[in-house]
Amino acid sequence: MMIPNQPFRAPPTNAREKLLEAAVRLIRARGFAATSVDQLCAEAGVTKGAFFHHFRSKEALGVAAADYWSASTSAFFALAPYHRLEDPVDRVLGYIDLRIALISGPVESFSCVAGTMVQEAFRTSAVIAAACRESVYGNAKALIGDIAAALEQQAVNEPTAESLALHIQTVIQGGFIMAKLGGGADMARDSLLHLRRYLAMLLGRGF
Amino acid sequence: MMIPNQPFRAPPTNAREKLLEAAVRLIRARGFAATSVDQLCAEAGVTKGAFFHHFRSKEALGVAAADYWSASTSAFFALAPYHRLEDPVDRVLGYIDLRIALISGPVESFSCVAGTMVQEAFRTSAVIAAACRESVYGNAKALIGDIAAALEQQAVNEPTAESLALHIQTVIQGGFIMAKLGGGADMARDSLLHLRRYLAMLLGRGF
DNA sequence: GTTGACATACCAACTGGTTGGTATGTTGCA
DNA sequence: TGCAACATACCAACCAGTTGGTATGTCAAC
Secondary structure (H helix, E strand, O other), rough: OOOOOOOOOOOOOOOOHHHHHHHHHHHHHHOOOOOOHHHHHHHHHOOOHHHHHHHHHHHHHHHHHHHHHHHHHHHHHHHHHHHHHHHHHHHHHHHHHHHHHHHOOOOOOOHHHHHHHHHHHOOOOOHHHHHHHHHHHHHHHHHHHHHHHHHHHOOOOOOOOHHHHHHHHHHHHHHHHHHHHHHHHHHHHHHHHHHHHHHHHHHOOOO | OOOOOOOOOOOOOHHHHHHHHHHHHHHHHOOOOOOOHHHHHHOOOOOOOHHHHOOOHHHHHHHHHHHHHHHHHHHHHHHHHHHOOHHHHHHHHHHHHHHHHHOOOOOOOOOHHHHHHHHHHOOOHHHHHHHHHHHHHHHHHHHHOOOOHHHHHHOOOOOOOOHHHHHHHHHHHHHHHHHHHHHHHHHHHHHHHHHHHHHHHHHOOOO
């Protein structure tokens, strides 16, 4: 969901990646519709010709930005150290703790491109909406294994692992909205702590 | 958050209210930036002169739409029958049940104007962002009394009433995003059921 | 190892339509 | 007759997208 701080990642030299990173930055701060192609090019330090060489349309850039976002976030979470914890309950809570740790600074540095874009696209662009869905649902799918194992270990059968994984994404996305509403990082973190308490209670852990 | 179905509410005859209702409809479906003044006027059945007679700018319409939204939703929830329940725990859960009951049909019929608009406005329009914040935080404030009473009755002192009230709004807002991501009303309702389970556990109730 | 055919990556200038906003009426009621 | 509530006509700026071009490569034929 958030873009990980990758301090040693080289800045892109080709126009396509420069545009995708500019898109992530501007969409997070202003949204998709309010970001013009000219602004995108200026932010990326690239001309309009380069834009339409790499992307058929502004909508195509939107799809590519969502895909780019998916790829960077899923790669980041796949490498996170909480996967190495033995107890599946620890892994589930470890994911939440990681999400909490990632929330800091200005809202546009930890908010989600897919969640932001889908609000504007869900009725106006089926392709962008599908790419956003893929991003967030992909995140949820990566959790299902650990959640299912944790539920089984604790002999809980009331909510399903799928339902819980999606609920986790719900709280994360809701936290971003509340942060934008003025609560900032503190508000988003606080809601994740409620989610953590809920999961801990469900999975037989004290908070 | 959602616009209540008020079947016997007379359709507005003046241009100002027609524009505000058109704004609620279009912003919910397409967002603020992607909705042009011309589209607003067409949807309202009103001319551009009327628009700029009643609103100084498009931004001013945005602020007025958020205020209009605040007024209709807070009036609706103030009249809801769950307030008459004796037990404060029942009133808290009654609010959640009402929110669940209100979620049905297409996403743009139950989603939140303030939550949608703030995503586009939080960095580009301080006045719109403030109006959106007022709307959602106003909703949260209306819950604090019941939550505080329920926490006290159950001798719970870990999360504060304020924090819980805001968390409730977080899950509601997150549910709207997940619904737009393709989950529809079912997804939003499912997350509110998780929230209900959390509150029930906190407040000493079985689910 | 030079040449020609082709592809990729990019650029500056332009276009037609749309944007938010204005200037100037008209109407109907107090 | 004065004023609020509208309507009509218009504008400059900006919008997404197109154009015709250049610079730089790749690669096979000779």
